[in-house]
Structures are given as C-alpha cells and as structure tokens.
Amino acid sequence: MWATTVLLGLCACVSIVNSAGVYEHLYTSVTSFPCTRLANTTNLIGCTSSKNGDAGELWPIQSEADIDDFHNHKSRTAKIIVLSPSLLNAKIINKLYSESKIAGFIVSPTGNDTYPTSLSLEEEHPNKKYGLYPNSTVVWNPKGNTLSYDQIHIPVYYIPYTDYVTEGVLEKAKSNAHTDGYPKWGARLSSWMAASGPTSTCLRRTQCDPLGGKSTWSAIGGSIDQSKDIVLLVAHLDATALFHDKAIGADATVSGKVAAIVAAKALSQAYRSYGPFNKQVIVALFDGESWGYLGSKRFVRDIQSFNCKQRGATEDVCLDPYSISMAFKDIQFDKIDTIVEIGMVGNLQTTGGNTTLYAHTDNTKAPGSSALPAFFQAAGQSLNITVNDVASSHSAAELPPSSVMSFLLKKPIKSVVIAEHSGPYTNPYYGSHLDDFKNINSDHVTRVAQLIANTVLTLAGSSSSNVSIDANLTSQLIYCFSNSFHCDLTDRYLGGGLPVYPTQYTGVWNWGSVSAQSKLAHDVLFDVTKSNTTNTACSTASDCAVGADCIAGNCTYGWTHYHDALSIGLDFDYNGGGGYIENDEWDKNGATWTESRWDSTVLEIYQADSPSSELVVLSFGVVITLASMLTVWAIGRYYPFSRS
Amino acid sequence: MTFVGFFGCILLAFAPAFSVFLLVISRNAQLIILSIGGSFFWLLSALLAAIWWYIIPPLRTAYPWIIICSIIFQEALRFGFFSLYVRAEKGFIAERERQTASLTSHPDPLRANIAIGWGAGVAHSLVSYVTLLWEYSGPASYFSHNCSVSIFIVMAVQSFCFIVLHMLWSIIGYEGFVSRNPIKMSVVVLTHLCASFLTMLNMASCGAGMSMVVILTLGVSAYTFYVCRGSRVYHVSCLPCFNCTEERQK
Incomplete structure (x- = not known):
C-alpha cells in the first residue's frame, strides 16, 4: 500500500515539473490587448470569452472580398478571425458571428501599416444623454459605429503593429486559408469577465469596480484669492477606445490637455513676471469625462456643496464622504465668471501659414458667451490663427460634447469650447486605437497653447497679453502621452516602470491610487505652476512637510491638487470597509459605469491537428488494443498464463 | 486537440499494458504485487536519476549523458530487484514445501518477470508520456520539423514499444542474471540505451525515431523467443517452441 502511495506521489511530482515546460512549447503567448467588459445602470457592454478561453483556427479577413470567400469556405471547425481594423464594425462582426462558427476576433493591422480612411467605434453624439442636450439631433461624430457600446459575446483582441508577432499572426492565418492540409495554426483567446449584470448587481456581487480616476487642477500664481472672479481653463484628461489599453486619444484628448498644461506654464510665468491678474485663473483637467463627465460633474457638485463629516490625519483628506483633497473648498462656484475649454486641437485646418480654429458657444444656455470668440479672434491675429465663431454662422448652435456642460447644467456661465472642427468631428479616428501620435501635430498644439494663454491673460485682466510658450514641453508631453510611456518625463516624474504603450x-x-497618465499630468502641471522646490529628497508626499508634494523626487510647494473623478451616484464608504453606496443621485445619473473584474487575459497561438485525425487516432487505439488482447491470448494458448 | 485524441493516444500507448494486465497479471495476486514492486523500483531509479541530475549542474542540459546516467540507474535497480526476488524465491519455495495450501499459487519465473517488466514499463510511460499527454487535451498539438503527424501520436507508439520492451528486458535480464550470462545482461543494457537514444530523433525528424524503435522492439522480441527456447530458468515452458517437446517432458 505504501508503495502505491509513494508511486502516485512521485507521478504527481514529476507531472508538475514536466507540464510547465511542455505548455510553453505548445502555446506561444502574444502581446495583445483585449476588449473588456463594462456595465452601466441598465446593461453590459464590451466583450468576454468563455471561462476557459475560446479557441479556433486562424482565418484572415482583410477585405470585403475575404468575407465572401469565408462564407464559401464552409468549414465546420471553429475559427478565430484575423480582422483588418477597417472592417471593425458591429454589422460585419454580427454578420460573421451569426452566420458561421466563430470563436473570436483578432484585430491586426494589414502588413503595410496603412490606416483605413476612418475608424470610430464611438457614438454619433458622444455622451449625449449625460450632457446639456439629451434630446439633440446633432451628429458630432458621423463616422461613429458605436461598436464600443455593443455587447459582444465572444473575445476580441488587438495586436499592435509595432510588435514583431503581428505579421506572423496574419501570415499564419493566410497560410491556413491557402493550404488544405494540416497542421493549421490556431489561437486561444482567454478574457473571461466576471461581471454578470448591470452596475448595481455586479457591485453588490463584487464582480466589478466603478470607472473613474483623479482629476487634477491648479490655481495659477498662488493660493486662491476668494474675492476675485474665476476664469477656468478646462480640458479632458482621459480618452476611450474599444481596446482600453490602446485608448491613446492623441487628437481626442492628448492635444487638448497638453495645450492646457503648456498654457498653464506660460500663465504661471506671466503671473510671476507681471504680477497678479484681476481674475483668478484655474486650470482643471477632468478625468473620466468619456464616461458621462465623471470628473467635471463631481467637481461641480463638490464646489457647490460638500460637507466633510470626518477629516483625515493630514487635514487635506476627507474620510467621510471620501475626498482625496479638500483644496477645492476655496473655489466658490458663484465666482466662476468664464470657462474656456480646449477640445480637439491636434490637427488643424491649414492654408498657407494660416491655421483655423473654431470657437463654439451657446448664448441661449449660457448668456454672454457670444462675446468670448472675439477675444480669441483678437489674440489670433498676431499668431496667424483664424478663429471662427461657430454660433454666428449656425443658428441654434449647440456646444460639442464637453466638460463645460457639467457646469452649465447647474448654472449659466459664460463659456467657450475651442476646437479644430466647426461642425462634425474632423478627427477620423475618434474613439479608436488608431487615434495615435500620427494623428496629431505638435506644432499645432503649441500654437493653440499660445493662443489660449494669450486670450486667458486678456480675459483675466493681466497687464501683459503675450507670453512665451515652451514648445519643447509640448512635444515631450505629446510623445509621452501618445507614443511611448518610456520617455524622459515619465522617468523624471514617475520613476519609470510603466508599460510601453x-x-x-x-x-x-481607487481611493488611494492614481493612474500613470493622471499622475504624469498632475506632476507636470504641479511642476510648471509651483512656487518653489525644496532640496528635501522624497519618494512620496508623506516624506514632505504639510502642504508640500513630492514632485520628481523633491518636496515641492505649489497649488496643484487632485480631485476624485467618480460617478456622483456613488459614495465611497471609506469607514465601512471600502464598498460603494448608491446615493439619491443614483437613479438620475446613468453615468455610473463599472468595469468587470478578471483574472488574466491571454492570447495564445498554437499548431492544431485536424479534428478528423483525432477520430483516426481513437479508432486506431481501439484496434491496436483489441489486437494486443488477441496476441496475448494467442501466446497464452502455447503458454497457459491463466492456469493457477 | 480534445479528449477524443487524448483517449485515442492513451489506448494506443497502453494497449499491451491493458492486455497483459487483463489476461496475465490480474489472474494472480502475487503477480500484482510483483508488478507494483517493478513500478516502485523503476520510480526509485527515476528519483535517483533526478537527484543525480540536480546535484551535477553540467548534466542538466547534456541530454545524452542524462540518458546514459538514467539508464545506469534503471538497470542497476532492475538487477537489484532481481537479486531480492531470487532470495525471496528461495523462501517462497521453502514455504511451499512446508505448507501445501497457500492463498494463491506461486507464479512461475516467466510470468513473474512479465509482471515485473510490466510494472517498470507502465511506470515509465505514466511518468514520461501521460504527464505530457495531459497538455494534449487542450486545442494545441506539437509537430516536429516538417512533420504532419503530431508528436503525441509518435510518442504513443514509442510508449507502446517501451512497455513491451520493459517486459522483454525483464525476461532476458532475469535469465541472464540467474544463469550469470554477461551477454544477455549486456543485450538488455545496450538495447535500452539504443531505444532511449532513438527517442532523441523525435524533435529532428518525422517518424524515423518511431519506426526504428518499432524495429528494435521486433528484434528484441525475436531475441526473447531465442533466449526462452534454451532457457533453464524458464524450465516450465518455452514460448512458441515447436521443437522443444523433449525439454517440456523432462
């Protein structure tokens, strides 16, 4: 008996040691980005695989003609489709999925790295129901195919072109299609998402976490002078895409926030050179804006009414209700005089040396706004920038989807949105992974920053209206945010250790942590608007004296703060174990998006045998077993084994 | 591949093991004990080889030397087990003479050695094949260079052969051990080395290793018939020996 036990034990040990090595020979995992699952208050969107992943043979579909070929192919084995990004829309995905046995999709660029003429997986009017015009008929994003908001029942993965494996996967799919024989190349896509129902269900079952992050804002020049009116300069901090790891949003978001940060640096220098402005300038970058204006809505709610019942140890934090910083208490909502929002400004219309920008206002919802474009036009003259007043040429003009809406929903405030488009978006890749560094012009962003800085100085009543712009900072920031996180600025501020993409x-x-892109924006904004840096080395803010933050390894004093960007329908229960409480805003606010939890996501490539060969092996196994029985029995005729 | 292929390979690899167990070993309780003993000694040799592999770092990637060392351990323990068995045999015989009625009859040496070899062969295939085969239950397969036959099928055929070979080696080896015949003993060691080195061809070629192991198995089978025919150890009978009726009558 003990021998049997030892025998089984040894077998188990050896099997564990062996299996790890064999698995790596059979499956090659590929750098890839999954489409994941989100939930809102009513339904689920995004993709999921089955629990153990979905596997099939690779098959290329790179053009409309390939779709017909595929339907003629009539294969019974499950397929993983290697899809060209240009075909990434709900119509094609649903058609393929409903008509054939498809286990998943891999979106892989065609070998020569050419982009389709347009690709937007967003809504035609992004965030319409959360904004100022819930019944609008305006189409801001005509190329949008809303795939990002569909529920897809199979896994969808993206493989970046820059990865050397990309072409390999496409070539393997093509070799499958061109040869009849086996072995064929297969892929297994594992991205099982735990979320089983809309937000309130999956939060209760702890299968998901609310979307959000940290907005960041900075008072230019010094601590807020509460007697002054406020000029607020606003931009988005976040972007979205079907593949969240590739939500670069170069034009959609990076252009605007970089222009805002660079303008903030110029404004801060002007403040120091020429003295205080007549109005208080505040620069705010709102996070979570893609998901129903999470950052700006919470910011507006907090500066209107926030009653802290329990302060944290550092006095700046409030524990009940939770808020990462209480600095916003110095901002009085009623003092906000003007809001300037920088929208998409990465790729301007250019004729000769002259570029064109558009100033969007809505004088009905925000009386007094129609006077604002003139300030930009005046500032633009010396910069060869033509600023067109959109409202003057369109009757009943609406503001494009923007953060100012969160303010205007509460109170009419003079506001303007500066953007590269007059009507529909000119960005062909809005809300897709293709909105990358090739879709943005660093020089244009610098020029916009210059225009914004000059105009804001005028609006704030500074004695100067011309400042110098740090074009180098613009290109560095654009490189970091849209090309590679492995850059000088992340080394300096975040200490490296980030993913490349x-x-x-x-x-x-998360109450205590900040995303890399949010921290980079915060730290750079802090650094360019700071009062002074001490020589005290630090690794976190807790190493520094009260009031100072740890920026680039030194304790630094400044007026830049984080602010939570979490749905106003949810309260974080800091004292009650870290859950979320649905408050009375819950029903009114559909923007309570949550992201499903998952264990791991992996895309593996392998070689597969034909399904018929399995049956051959099985029948061969049965025949051989019977034959050996017969042989042993026959030998036993000469040598009677069974005799006792 | 799926479980269909998985079970196909299991049937293919263990066909001789199933048949011999069902038709020979399961008929006698002592044979079952002997087969467990054979497995246990084979596993001990694998354990010793693993320790040896671990304590000598240069050996870890020198595959030919790993094979040689591992076979030295396997054969040393095989003959070690034989010497134990021979001692026990004397006791069994004494016991049988003293006490006429025993629970199960004492098996003759040929069947006993088939059981010992069966145990070693099954342990060998369980450890070196089934643990790898488990990965085959997923969608992937593995193909050696320019080969359209999965390596798992190639290895199933080899496992089939190794189970048969272990039984044959046990028969030849015991005969050589008892009759102090160095040729028979070295045939066991050399053919074992040969078969093991042939498996190294699996990664490089398609089926060459497999077919040569099959040929080797047929050769060793023929040699076993030759050994049995003139054997005094297996005096009870000789396998299809059509011209040894005299011996049988003795």
Whole structure:
C-alpha cells in the first residue's frame, strides 16, 4: 500500500515539473490587448470569452472580398478571425458571428501599416444623454459605429503593429486559408469577465469596480484669492477606445490637455513676471469625462456643496464622504465668471501659414458667451490663427460634447469650447486605437497653447497679453502621452516602470491610487505652476512637510491638487470597509459605469491537428488494443498464463 | 486537440499494458504485487536519476549523458530487484514445501518477470508520456520539423514499444542474471540505451525515431523467443517452441 502511495506521489511530482515546460512549447503567448467588459445602470457592454478561453483556427479577413470567400469556405471547425481594423464594425462582426462558427476576433493591422480612411467605434453624439442636450439631433461624430457600446459575446483582441508577432499572426492565418492540409495554426483567446449584470448587481456581487480616476487642477500664481472672479481653463484628461489599453486619444484628448498644461506654464510665468491678474485663473483637467463627465460633474457638485463629516490625519483628506483633497473648498462656484475649454486641437485646418480654429458657444444656455470668440479672434491675429465663431454662422448652435456642460447644467456661465472642427468631428479616428501620435501635430498644439494663454491673460485682466510658450514641453508631453510611456518625463516624474504603450483610459477608481497618465499630468502641471522646490529628497508626499508634494523626487510647494473623478451616484464608504453606496443621485445619473473584474487575459497561438485525425487516432487505439488482447491470448494458448 | 485524441493516444500507448494486465497479471495476486514492486523500483531509479541530475549542474542540459546516467540507474535497480526476488524465491519455495495450501499459487519465473517488466514499463510511460499527454487535451498539438503527424501520436507508439520492451528486458535480464550470462545482461543494457537514444530523433525528424524503435522492439522480441527456447530458468515452458517437446517432458 505504501508503495502505491509513494508511486502516485512521485507521478504527481514529476507531472508538475514536466507540464510547465511542455505548455510553453505548445502555446506561444502574444502581446495583445483585449476588449473588456463594462456595465452601466441598465446593461453590459464590451466583450468576454468563455471561462476557459475560446479557441479556433486562424482565418484572415482583410477585405470585403475575404468575407465572401469565408462564407464559401464552409468549414465546420471553429475559427478565430484575423480582422483588418477597417472592417471593425458591429454589422460585419454580427454578420460573421451569426452566420458561421466563430470563436473570436483578432484585430491586426494589414502588413503595410496603412490606416483605413476612418475608424470610430464611438457614438454619433458622444455622451449625449449625460450632457446639456439629451434630446439633440446633432451628429458630432458621423463616422461613429458605436461598436464600443455593443455587447459582444465572444473575445476580441488587438495586436499592435509595432510588435514583431503581428505579421506572423496574419501570415499564419493566410497560410491556413491557402493550404488544405494540416497542421493549421490556431489561437486561444482567454478574457473571461466576471461581471454578470448591470452596475448595481455586479457591485453588490463584487464582480466589478466603478470607472473613474483623479482629476487634477491648479490655481495659477498662488493660493486662491476668494474675492476675485474665476476664469477656468478646462480640458479632458482621459480618452476611450474599444481596446482600453490602446485608448491613446492623441487628437481626442492628448492635444487638448497638453495645450492646457503648456498654457498653464506660460500663465504661471506671466503671473510671476507681471504680477497678479484681476481674475483668478484655474486650470482643471477632468478625468473620466468619456464616461458621462465623471470628473467635471463631481467637481461641480463638490464646489457647490460638500460637507466633510470626518477629516483625515493630514487635514487635506476627507474620510467621510471620501475626498482625496479638500483644496477645492476655496473655489466658490458663484465666482466662476468664464470657462474656456480646449477640445480637439491636434490637427488643424491649414492654408498657407494660416491655421483655423473654431470657437463654439451657446448664448441661449449660457448668456454672454457670444462675446468670448472675439477675444480669441483678437489674440489670433498676431499668431496667424483664424478663429471662427461657430454660433454666428449656425443658428441654434449647440456646444460639442464637453466638460463645460457639467457646469452649465447647474448654472449659466459664460463659456467657450475651442476646437479644430466647426461642425462634425474632423478627427477620423475618434474613439479608436488608431487615434495615435500620427494623428496629431505638435506644432499645432503649441500654437493653440499660445493662443489660449494669450486670450486667458486678456480675459483675466493681466497687464501683459503675450507670453512665451515652451514648445519643447509640448512635444515631450505629446510623445509621452501618445507614443511611448518610456520617455524622459515619465522617468523624471514617475520613476519609470510603466508599460510601453500609453493609454488615456481612465481605469477603475481607487481611493488611494492614481493612474500613470493622471499622475504624469498632475506632476507636470504641479511642476510648471509651483512656487518653489525644496532640496528635501522624497519618494512620496508623506516624506514632505504639510502642504508640500513630492514632485520628481523633491518636496515641492505649489497649488496643484487632485480631485476624485467618480460617478456622483456613488459614495465611497471609506469607514465601512471600502464598498460603494448608491446615493439619491443614483437613479438620475446613468453615468455610473463599472468595469468587470478578471483574472488574466491571454492570447495564445498554437499548431492544431485536424479534428478528423483525432477520430483516426481513437479508432486506431481501439484496434491496436483489441489486437494486443488477441496476441496475448494467442501466446497464452502455447503458454497457459491463466492456469493457477 | 480534445479528449477524443487524448483517449485515442492513451489506448494506443497502453494497449499491451491493458492486455497483459487483463489476461496475465490480474489472474494472480502475487503477480500484482510483483508488478507494483517493478513500478516502485523503476520510480526509485527515476528519483535517483533526478537527484543525480540536480546535484551535477553540467548534466542538466547534456541530454545524452542524462540518458546514459538514467539508464545506469534503471538497470542497476532492475538487477537489484532481481537479486531480492531470487532470495525471496528461495523462501517462497521453502514455504511451499512446508505448507501445501497457500492463498494463491506461486507464479512461475516467466510470468513473474512479465509482471515485473510490466510494472517498470507502465511506470515509465505514466511518468514520461501521460504527464505530457495531459497538455494534449487542450486545442494545441506539437509537430516536429516538417512533420504532419503530431508528436503525441509518435510518442504513443514509442510508449507502446517501451512497455513491451520493459517486459522483454525483464525476461532476458532475469535469465541472464540467474544463469550469470554477461551477454544477455549486456543485450538488455545496450538495447535500452539504443531505444532511449532513438527517442532523441523525435524533435529532428518525422517518424524515423518511431519506426526504428518499432524495429528494435521486433528484434528484441525475436531475441526473447531465442533466449526462452534454451532457457533453464524458464524450465516450465518455452514460448512458441515447436521443437522443444523433449525439454517440456523432462
């Protein structure tokens, strides 16, 4: 008996040691980005695989003609489709899925790295129901195919072109299609998402976490002078895409926030050179704006009414209700005089040396706004920038989807949105992974920053209206946010250790942690608007004296703060174990998005045998077993084994 | 591949093991004990080989030397087990003479050695094949260079052969051990080395290793018939020996 036990034990040990090595020979995992699952208050969107992943043979579909070929192919084995990004829309995905046995999709660029003429997986009017015009008929994003908001029942993965494996996967799919024989190349996509129901269900079952992050804002020049009116300069901090890890949003978001940060640096220098402005300038970058204006809505709610019942140890934090910083208490909502929002400004219309920008206002919802474009036009003259007043040429003009809506929903405030488009978006890749560094012009962003800085100085009543712009900072920031997180600025401020591929996706809200892109924006904004840096080395803010933050390894004094970007329908229960409480805003606010939890996501490539060969092996096994029985029995005729 | 292929390979690899167990070993309780003993000694040799592999770092990637060392351990323990068995045999015989009625009859040496070899062969295939085969239950397979036959099928055929070979080696080896015949003993060691080195061809070629192991198995089978025919150890009978009626009558 003990021998049997030892025998089984040894077998188990050896099997564990062996299996690890064999698995790596059979499956090659590929750098890839999954489409994941989100939930809102009513339904689920995004993709999921089955619990153990979905596997099939690779098959290329790179053009409309390939779709017909595929339907003629009539194969019974499950397929993983290697899809060209240009075909990434709900119509094609649903058609393929409903008519054939498809286990998943891999989106892989065609070998020569050419982009389709347009690809937007967003809504035609992004965030319409959360904004100022819930019944609008305006189409801001005509190329949008809303795939990001569909529920897809199979896994969808993206393989970046820059990865050397990409072409390999496409070539393997093509070799499958061109040869009849086996072995064929297969893929297994594992991205099982735990979320089983809309937000309130999956939060209760702890299968998901609310989307959100940390907004960041900075008072230019010094601590807030509460007697002054406020000029607020606003931009989005986050972007989205079907593949969240590739939500680069170069034009959609990076252009605007970089222009805002660079303008903030110029404004801060002007403040120091020429003295205080007549109005208080505040620069705010809102996180989670792609998901129903999470950051700006909470910011507006908090500066209107926030009653802290329990302060944290550092006095700046409030524990009940939770807020990472209480500095916003110095901002009086009623003092906000003007809001300037920088929208998409990465790729301007250019004729000769002259570029064109558009100033969007809505004088009905925000009386007094129609006077604002003139300030930009005046500032633009010396910069060769033509600023067109959109409202003057369109009757009943609406504001494009923007953060100012969160303010205007509460109170009419003079506001303007500066953007590269007059009507529909000119960005062909809005809300897709293709909105990358090739879709943005650093020089244009610098020029916009210059225009914004000059105009804001005028609006704030500074004695100067011309400042110098740090064009180098613009290109550095654009490189970091849209090309590679491995850059000088992340080394300096975040200490490295980040993934290569930058993403502007807001991620899930966490009371104590800040996403890389949010921290980079905060730290750079802090650094360019700071009062002074001490020589005290630090690794976190807790190493520094009260009031100072740890920026680039030194304790630094400044007026830049974080602010939570979490749905106003949810309260974080800091004292009650870290859950979320649905408050009375819950029903009114559909923007309570949550992201499903998952264990791991992996895309593996392998070689597969034909399904018929399995049956051959099985029948061969049965025949051989019977034959050996017969042989042993026959030998036993000469040598009677069974005799006792 | 799926479980269909998985079970196909299991049937293919263990066909001789199933048949011999069902038709020979299961008929006698002592044979079952002997087969467990054979497995246990084979596993001990694998354990010793693993320790040896671990304590000598240069050996870890030198595959030919790993094979040689591992076979030295396997054969040393095989003959170690034989010497134990021979001692026990004397006791069994004494016991049988003293006490006429025993629970199960004492098996003759040929069947006993088939059981010992069966145990070693099954342990060998369980450890070196089934643990790898488990990965085959997923969608992937593995193909050696320019080969359209999965390596798992190639290895199933080899496992089939190794189970048969272990039984044959046990028969030849015991005969050589008892009759102090160095040729028979070295045939066991050399053919074992040969078969093991042939498995190294699996990664490089398609089926060459497999077919040569099959040929080797047929050769060793023929040699076993030759050994049995003139054997005094297996005096009870000789396998299809059509011209040894005299011996049988003795």
